[in-house]
Amino acid sequence: FPTRRSSDLDESIAKRPMGRVTKPLREMGARIDGREGGNYTPLSIRGGALRPLRYTSPVASAQVKSAILLAGLFADGVTSVAEPHRSRDHTERMVRLFGGEVNVDGLTVSVAGPQRLRGTHIYVPGDISSAAFFLVAGAIVPNSEITLKNVGLNPTRTGIIDVLTQMGADIAIDNVRNEETEPVGDITVRTSTLRAVEIGGDLIPRLIDEIPIIALLATQAEGTTVIKDASELKVKETNRIHTVVTELKKLGADIEATDDGMMIRGKTPLYADGIVVDSHGDHRIGMMLAVAACIAKGTVRLERSEAVAVSYPAFFADLRSLL
Numbered sequence: 582f583p584t585r586r587s588s589d590l591d592e593s594i595a596k597r598p599m600g601r602v603t604k605p606l607r608e609m610g611a612r613i614d615g616r617e618g619g620n621y622t623p624l625s626i627r628g629g630a631l632r633p634l635r636y637t638s639p640v641a642s643a644q645v646k647s648a649i650l651l652a653g654l655f656a657d658g659v660t661s662v663a664e665p666h667r668s669r670d671h672t673e674r675m676v677r678l679f680g681g682e683v684n685v686d687g688l689t690v691s692v693a694g695p696q697r698l699r700g701t702h703i704y705v706p707g708d709i710s711s712a713a714f715f716l717v718a719g720a721i722v723p724n725s726e727i728t729l730k731n732v733g734l735n736p737t738r739t740g741i742i743d744v745l746t747q748m749g750a751d752i753a754i755d756n757v758r759n760e761e762t763e764p765v766g767d768i769t770v771r772t773s774t775l776r777a778v779e780i781g782g783d784l785i786p787r788l789i790d791e792i793p794i795i796a797l798l799a800t801q802a803e804g805t806t807v808i809k810d811a812s813e814l815k816v817k818e819t820n821r822i823h824t825v826v827t828e829l830k831k832l833g834a835d836i837e838a839t840d841d842g843m844m845i846r847g848k849t850p851l852y853a854d855g856i857v858v859d860s861h862g863d864h865r866i867g868m869m870l871a872v873a874a875c876i877a878k879g880t881v882r883l884e885r886s887e888a889v890a891v892s893y894p895a896f897f898a899d900l901r902s903l904l
Contacts, residue, residue, distance in 0.1 A: 595622050596862075598816055601640070602648045609634045609652055609660070633658030633694065640813060641666035641786040646690065653692045654681060661691035668786045669737040674762040678703070704760040706733035711893045712768065713741045713791045714868045718903070719770035720750045721801045722875050726771045727903065730756075734764040740788030742768070744795055748775040748802055777804030777847065785810050790817075792842075793869040796825045799845035800834045801876070808842035818863040818891075828858045828870055832877050854879030864891040871900060 600620040603613045609631045615624035633656045638645050641664045650672060653660025666688070673683045673690060679698040684691045712729045719727035734757065745752050750773040757766035777799065780788075788795065792811060799806035814821040826838045832853050835846040851873060858881060860867030867889040874881035889896045
């Protein structure tokens, strides 16, 4: 693209540091300008020739990996990304679906460019990150049974199912099949007696977006749940370690922040008569608090609830349909 293109995204994206994406892209020859030296949106990008890059990422981030690999498809040579842990692999699967070639060697993913992709049919399964709020609701709201159909079961994304299983949740997966390049199935969860667990290490990249709702789940589990190795939460739409702890404490949760995660002691009843909670403009915090309101005694008022529309515009309608 020889012309200058500017991106000006929503408020939540504007809060997220872009430097870890723009830095490697600049090393490939991309010309990127933006707020605070290109570390925040809006960004202006000038097209041009790209060179291959062998990049070692300090974090397991599918966003960083995908940006580099997609750029690498247009560079002359091999572009690779090595990660400390395996991150979600939707991009690799999608490139193959479009006729591209991707090589995976342990924790290193590479593409040899330039490559020419072709259009094809795409099946988009239900998003497990959106489904997670209803999976947790089914486990902690009394007398519940919820079945979610056609949910994506990509193994790099199913950490939430592993945690529910480890906690003792009554959960079942049926009708598992492959749609295009992604595994899909139906998930049923029922009200459950839960126990505390420790969450960290390689599991974190598989559930990083689900940690807010997992924190709520942990308030209803017997014992102390420890979430660690999750510093990535600090660079989401908000510092999610801080916002999760702050907002759940308002409802009476026994929860505290740590350097790279949080500790939650349960089982703790939540109380909310007249309490005002705030999404902080973060869609996942907003949805987590809405589910928390379903088990809290009293009335909860959620400020900035419109944030949930960033990823799930029909969330409140779907939640109301279950109550």
